[in-house]
Amino acid sequence: MAHEVKGVIASAQGQPVSLTTVIVPDPGPGEALVTVQACGVCHTDLHYREGGIGADFPYLLGHEAAGVVEAVGPDVTGLAPGDFVILNWRAVCGQCRACLRGRPWYCFATHNARQKMTLADGTVLSPALGIGAFASKTLVAAGQCTKVDSRIKPEVAGLLGCGVMAGLGAALNTAGVSRGDTVAVIGCGGVGDAAILGATLAGARAVIAVDVDDRKLELARQFGATDTVNSRAADPVDAIRALTEGNGADVVIEAVGRPETYKQAFYARDLAGTVVLVGVPTPQMQLELPLLDVFGRGGALKSSWYGDCLPTRDFPMLVDLHLQGRLPLEKFVSETIAIDGVEEAFAKMQRGEVLRSVVVL
Ligand SMILES: NC(=O)c1ccc[n+]([C@@H]2O[C@H](COP(=O)([O-])OP(=O)(O)OC[C@H]3O[C@@H](n4cnc5c(N)ncnc54)[C@H](O)[C@@H]3O)[C@@H](O)[C@H]2O)c1
Numbered sequence: 372m373a374h375e376v377k378g379v380i381a382s383a384q385g386q387p388v389s390l391t392t393v394i395v396p397d398p399g400p401g402e403a404l405v406t407v408q409a410c411g412v413c414h415t416d417l418h419y420r421e422g423g424i425g426a427d428f429p430y431l432l433g434h435e436a437a438g439v440v441e442a443v444g445p446d447v448t449g450l451a452p453g454d455f456v457i458l459n460w461r462a463v464c465g466q467c468r469a470c471l472r473g474r475p476w477y478c479f480a481t482h483n484a485r486q487k488m489t490l491a492d493g494t495v496l497s498p499a500l501g502i503g504a505f506a507s508k509t510l511v512a513a514g515q516c517t518k519v520d521s522r523i524k525p526e527v528a529g530l531l532g533c534g535v536m537a538g539l540g541a542a543l544n545t546a547g548v549s550r551g552d553t554v555a556v557i558g559c560g561g562v563g564d565a566a567i568l569g570a571t572l573a574g575a576r577a578v579i580a581v582d583v584d585d586r587k588l589e590l591a592r593q594f595g596a597t598d599t600v601n602s603r604a605a606d607p608v609d610a611i612r613a614l615t616e617g618n619g620a621d622v623v624i625e626a627v628g629r630p631e632t633y634k635q636a637f638y639a640r641d642l643a644g645t646v647v648l649v650g651v652p653t654p655q656m657q658l659e660l661p662l663l664d665v666f667g668r669g670g671a672l673k674s675s676w677y678g679d680c681l682p683t684r685d686f687p688m689l690v691d692l693h694l695q696g697r698l699p700l701e702k703f704v705s706e707t708i709a710i711d712g713v714e715e716a717f718a719k720m721q722r723g724e725v726l727r728s729v730v731v732l
């Protein structure tokens with residue numbers, strides 16, 4: 372039996388999204404059908420709509436979600452109807468060369484549902500990040516469902532499914548920020564603020580927030596930023612150096628995804644420091660740097676996909692921290708909206724008015 376639900380579709384590059392009927396198949400082997408309760412609006416959804424990630428239109432958007440398992444495929448174990456889950460886009464395969472070397476957070480062959488969700492006329496949909504959760508039901512691989520304590524609110528839990536995990540993990544897992552480090556974060560949206568929170572949790576002694584919008588810088592302070600720099604008003608490299616005794620930060624996290632901000636991150640870093648790129652660039656973007664500077668300044672230039680997280684390891688732990696009052700995830704939720712509010716949420720994101728709009732279903 373297939374299910375008919377409403378879903379948010381990006382049907383052509385740069386065109387507004389629309390709410391359309393989506394056909395969701397019943398779960399087959401290895402799959403799970405999930406009733407979505409909440410799904411955050413991430414900048415990556417907007418990248419999809421703008422054709423920045425691929426040209427496999429139509430996309431079923433939404434990928435930062437939590438919900439309840441409604442049904443599982445015949446061979447699925449360890450997951451049952453009624454389980455409260457956060458959806459992830461890293462269902463590890465256990466068999467690729469990364470998994471076999473004991474580094475599953477780099478898994479190169481992550482699982483998604485095999486059956487396709489479609490429009491009513493049979494057109495196959497591409498679910499954003501293999502999830503597609505701006506819909507009241509979605510079909511995913513069973514491994515994309517991570518069970519967590521159901522006392523957490525869905526609109527807060529879902530954020531761990533993408534942006535907040537990406538930012539926290541960029542600081543905690545990819546950069547390995549540790550006690551006493553100086554950290555700068557360029558771009559203070561949901562992802563950047565989560566990196567600030569992660570750096571704070573890890574014991575950084577200074578966390579410098581950089582953005583072009585003063586409202587974002589004010590919010591960044593609420594997540595633990597010790598200093599803020601508006602890079603429209605001051606050169607961020609000079610400012611970060613001035614705040615770190617002239618040296619630059621031990622770790623600079625780029626959460627915008629542009630060559631100019633990457634260069635700022637590169638030069639705002641102390642010798643032998645670490646740059647982590649979390650922002651997603653478009654296919655057209657090119658980076659030019661003197662190779663001698665890349666060599667001479669030493670250290671590590673890394674990118675971070677999904678905060679190098681392992682959902683089974685990280686989601687339940689972060690939910691526990693939240694329930695103990697040690698991880699204020701609720702501060703990321705600027706507003707909750709209905710499923711027909713996604714296009715307006717993109718506009719608010721672009722105007723800098725929100726950290727996260729969360730669709731509640
Ligand atoms: N690597 C991953 O796994 C991963 C996961 C989720 C999102 N992302 C990416 O992270 C980026 C941020 O996502 P988000 O949801 O926080 O977006 P967002 O739009 O909410 O935030 C972006 C922030 O960057 C600021 N900004 C824009 N231009 C700037 C500039 N030149 N200098 C300094 N700040 C600038 C904006 O004012 C805004 O505060 C996006 O590119 C998104 O696609 C990556």
Ligand SMILES: [Zn+2]
Pocket residue numbers: 463464465466467468469470471475477478479480481
């Ligand atoms: Zn693998």
Ligand SMILES: [Zn+2]
Pocket residue numbers: 413414415416434435533534
């Ligand atoms: Zn995302």
